[in-house]
Amino acid sequence: MFKNYFKIAIAVLKRRKFFTFISLFGISFTLTVLMVATAFVNKVVSSDYPDLKRDRCLYVNRVEMRNTKEGWYNQSSPSYYLAEHYISTLKVPQKISISSFSRRTNAYVNDKKIFIEYQFTNADYWTVGDFIFLEGKPYTQQQISNAERVAVISESTKKAYFGDVPVAVGKYIEADNVSYRVIGVVKGVSKTMQVYYADLYLPYTVSKTDYKRKSLMGDYKVILLAGTKADVSRMKQEFNAMIAKVPIDNKQYDKMYIHADGAFEDLCRRMVGDGLNSGVFKLVSLVGLVVFLFLLLPTINLVNINITRIMERSSEIGVRKAFGASSRTLVYQFIVENLILTFIGGGIGLIFSILVIYQINALELIPNLDLRLNVSVLLYSLLACLFFGLLSGVYPAWRMSRLNVVRALKS
Amino acid sequence: MIRLQNIEKVYRTDTVETLAVNGISLDIAQGEFLSIMGPSGCGKSTLLNIMGLLDEPSKGSVRIDNQDISHFSDRKLASFRNQKLGFIFQSYHLINDLQVVDNVELPLLYRNSTAKERRRLAEAALEKVGLSNRLKHFPTQLSGGQRQRVAIARAIVGSPQIILADEPTGNLDSVMGNEIMDILINLNQREGTTIVMVTHDENMAHKTHRLVRLFDGSQVQ
Numbered sequence: 109m110f111k112n113y114f115k116i117a118i119a120v121l122k123r124r125k126f127f128t129f130i131s132l133f134g135i136s137f138t139l140t141v142l143m144v145a146t147a148f149v150n151k152v153v154s155s156d157y158p159d160l161k162r163d164r165c166l167y168v169n170r171v172e173m174r175n176t177k178e179g180w181y182n183q184s185s186p187s188y189y190l191a192e193h194y195i196s197t198l199k200v201p202q203k204i205s206i207s208s209f210s211r212r213t214n215a216y217v218n219d220k221k222i223f224i225e226y227q228f229t230n231a232d233y234w235t236v237g238d239f240i241f242l243e244g245k246p247y248t249q250q251q252i253s254n255a256e257r258v259a260v261i262s263e264s265t266k267k268a269y270f271g272d273v274p275v276a277v278g279k280y281i282e283a284d285n286v287s288y289r290v291i292g293v294v295k296g297v298s299k300t301m302q303v304y305y306a307d308l309y310l311p312y313t314v315s316k317t318d319y320k321r322k323s324l325m326g327d328y329k330v331i332l333l334a335g336t337k338a339d340v341s342r343m344k345q346e347f348n349a350m351i352a353k354v355p356i357d358n359k360q361y362d363k364m365y366i367h368a369d370g371a372f373e374d375l376c377r378r379m380v381g382d383g384l385n386s387g388v389f390k391l392v393s394l395v396g397l398v399v400f401l402f403l404l405l406p407t408i409n410l411v412n413i414n415i416t417r418i419m420e421r422s423s424e425i426g427v428r429k430a431f432g433a434s435s436r437t438l439v440y441q442f443i444v445e446n447l448i449l450t451f452i453g454g455g456i457g458l459i460f461s462i463l464v465i466y467q468i469n470a471l472e473l474i475p476n477l478d479l480r481l482n483v484s485v486l487l488y489s490l491l492a493c494l495f496f497g498l499l500s501g502v503y504p505a506w507r508m509s510r511l512n513v514v515r516a517l518k519s
Numbered sequence: 520m521i522r523l524q525n526i527e528k529v530y531r532t533d534t535v536e537t538l539a540v541n542g543i544s545l546d547i548a549q550g551e552f553l554s555i556m557g558p559s560g561c562g563k564s565t566l567l568n569i570m571g572l573l574d575e576p577s578k579g580s581v582r583i584d585n586q587d588i589s590h591f592s593d594r595k596l597a598s599f600r601n602q603k604l605g606f607i608f609q610s611y612h613l614i615n616d617l618q619v620v621d622n623v624e625l626p627l628l629y630r631n632s633t634a635k636e637r638r639r640l641a642e643a644a645l646e647k648v649g650l651s652n653r654l655k656h657f658p659t660q661l662s663g664g665q666r667q668r669v670a671i672a673r674a675i676v677g678s679p680q681i682i683l684a685d686e687p688t689g690n691l692d693s694v695m696g697n698e699i700m701d702i703l704i705n706l707n708q709r710e711g712t713t714i715v716m717v718t719h720d721e722n723m724a725h726k727t728h729r730l731v732r733l734f735d736g737s738q739v740q
Binding site for chain 2: 111112115116119120123423424426427428429430431432433434435436437512513514517
């Protein structure tokens with residue numbers, strides 16, 4: 109039966125080539141945008157180099173102080189003091205990575221200005237993140253304690269700053285008017301990997317700002333790494349118990365929220381959440397709504413085209429009904445046909461997506477982005493095709509299946 | 520085989536009410552070949568559609584093979600049509616996008632038969648109407664007479680007990696019309712299929728067992 113539907117679907121596509129072009133263009137364009145967007149979202153929300161231990165990590169990125177009486181609040185990142193003085197006392201985490209948010213400076217190479225994003229880190233940073241060292245190694249706890257002016261740079265920084273030299277380790281790089289000795293070169297991190305992206309990594313002890321300042325709010329971020337996946341919830345409990353005891357250091361506020369979130373929860377909280385709410389539901393609903401609205405317009409267009417096309421086939425509907433097709437069977441047939449059309453459009457969309465993603469990667473609009481159409485992206489795209497096909501096929505199919513046989517045969 | 524009792528069919532619009540069939544009762548025996556004649560608009564096709572369960576009467580009852588179909592659901596009605604009835608239409612109603620053999624297989628798609636079985640039965644049906652050399656052709660590549668033979672093959676492929684033919688020779692010249700008529704007579708005589716045929720052609724009608732004449736929706740003979 110499916111073969112018969114397939115033959116009909118292909119024949120119908122061949123019949124009115126302009127309609128087919130409009131339909132397939134709409135579907136493939138929509139799905140291309142969706143697939144590229146999905147590849148991007150997948151890149152952001154999935155484990156990726158060097159953040160490969162996400163299932164064992166909790167992220168502390170936000171401190172929120174509230175004045176509940178007057179109803180206002182202040183949000184910031186954790187300070188180094190909070191990380192060192194309180195969070196580092198936790199027993200369950202195997203490692204605790206502390207790093208500053210990236211700062212930007214300029215460097216001049218052969219009269220050419222290059223931008224360098226740098227961050228300060230502790231030693232655990234290099235074991236919590238799975239960095240690939242192309243040259244050298246990370247700085248040690250001893251070097252940090254000695255406040256040695258050493259640096260790890262990314263491979264793109266090596267190229268931009270030193271040119272095509274075989275080895276950068278041992279050379280000096282100047283940033284923010286300070287000269288640092290390069291001791292390691294790492295494979296570049298995608299810009300979307302906010303926690304780990306930088307061009308230059310430095311020991312926190314060489315920071316010019318007063319990282320020891322006794323304030324809970326600052327510009328650092330903390331990653332807690334559990335020994336096993338099973339320890340993560342215990343780690344969270346310990347973190348929450350510890351935070352509950354941290355005194356609020358500013359009398360303006362009477363309530364403080366600091367969360368150790370999983371990677372996705374952390375992303376949601378940073379984007380749309382706050383201290384009270386992680387924002388997961390809000391973000392997922394928002395993305396769902398945007399996708400739905402984005403699909404709605406081409407769907408309505410496809411519904412119209414489908415109705416016109418099916419109307420042309422009223423004689424066929426009449427014959428099928430006369431020879432034993434129930435309304436339900438016809439609905440099924442038209443939905444299957446529409447799904448075939450959608451999947452052909454999806455196939456074209458996939459080819460377009462590969463080309464677009466190749467171009468995005470080649471243009472390096474976002475450093476080290478390296479978008480890919482992996483299995484999960486394909487799976488999501490498949491779901492999108494299915495959803496799109498059903499959405500645009502059900503109504504015309506239902507309408508046509510209700511057609512009176514005698515009238516259908518007469519038309 | 521078919522029992523119609525006091526059938527009425529009224530078509531209503533906002534302003535007009537048309538009585539297409541007016542109190543017709545008819546018994547058609549198993550293996551009978553009956554023709555229905557009458558001027559255009561006298562209700563022949565409407566009556567045939569009611570017999571074929573394609574249309575509902577406004578009044579009266581239809582029994583086919585001793586079953587009252589008035590309470591059948593859409594699904595059961597579809598299955599009943601599929602098992603018991605075959606249709607031949609004046610304008611063939613073949614699906615031009617499908618090859619001849621796929622057109623003939625169509626009624627079997629709605630049964631639990633395998634692709635192999637469907638193909639075997641379709642080929643056998645096409646053999647009966649003398650078109651076994653046209654399996655892979657498309658309807659548009661055939662003459663009118665050949666198309667109607669494909670339509671007959673489609674009607675008989677599922678071995679229905681009843682065939683309802685609505686002016687099957689109406690679009691054909693007399694030679695081709697006679698060919699089609701011979702196939703139907705053969706089918707009736709050899710396989711005992713009950714056939715009800717609507718026609719305008721007296722000659723064709725006289726070849727059948729019984730002739731029913733309608734006028735203004737009523738039976739006059």
